[in-house]
Amino acid sequence: MTTHTMTRAALAATLAGGLALAGFAPAAHAAQTRDAAAAQAAPARHGSTAARAAFGPYGYGGVKLGMSAKTAKATGKVVHKRGLDSVTCSGWDLKAHRNDRNSVGLYISKKRGVAVMFAPKHVRTPQGIGLGSTHKQIKKAYPKVKTAASGFPYVKAPGNPKAYYSFLLDDKGRVYEMALGLLSQDCVN
Template sequence: MKKLLVAVVTGGALLVSGTPALAQTALGPYGYGKIRLGMSAKQARATGKVVLKLAAQEGSCSGWDLRAHPTGKNSVGLYISKRRGVAVIFAPKGVKTPAGIGIGSTMKQVKRAYPKVSTPRDGIPSASVPGNPKARYFFFPNRKGKLEELSIALITQDCVS
């Protein structure tokens, strides 16, 4: 099946549309696709986009995978807090923030996209999420400064430290 890409110039603006497969869902500002920060486990499960991977223990969070992006044996794609709902979502490979940051981006690119990125002493670099004052992006660079992991999380999340 061929994919159709249509470009139309109207009023000086270029509009591009294509098949839904061409549209890529961004990480943020409120979540990833149909999975929204703050939604309950029941609401997240009802989307059909997540699968339970690690049941919550007493007072903790449950670990889930995005159905379309399963993770390895010792990891999860998101955490859902009993108190806060969807609390942390990790970016699957190929998924980027609206500013174009994703796994493989450099910290130099992160700082250009998010000039107010901060790194607490012995901490993880993070930046506020434009358009959502209740969330932050967390950037996990390797020794060479390239992101190995990226997440969006509620500021009030209680799943990871």
């Protein structure tokens, strides 16, 4: 397993409450990781593009958590990534934010619909957290943040009682990978 695969797997495991990954784990998007290390977090301002196109709490880019594969495909905003599917879930990308061939931007569960979404670079949660944000900024934005058994922070998504955010931090305490997932997702466990 490559380092990139392990980081995406760790984030997926964090989304599953710190349990081991079941089935598969695509590689992390290397360019996204490189860009995130250089990014600086800035709170979203009302009226800004970041505030209008927030990552979560219900989805991102016109794709919502819980949306079936058929409905998500009908939006015209996703593309299926053949070869990155498991028994329970399929791998997809947002057309506006394509990943390399070994990585996905979201998983769609056969039972629960869009189950897990990974943040593209330059997007923020409604609380202003994105790639490049610090652990200190996460704690300030989300006072109820917890640490999963995997060691990474996660928090229920404010405004959506059915979802939560998970963050991977680099050795300097900055977010280099961020995900939004359904509490009931079955793509990882």
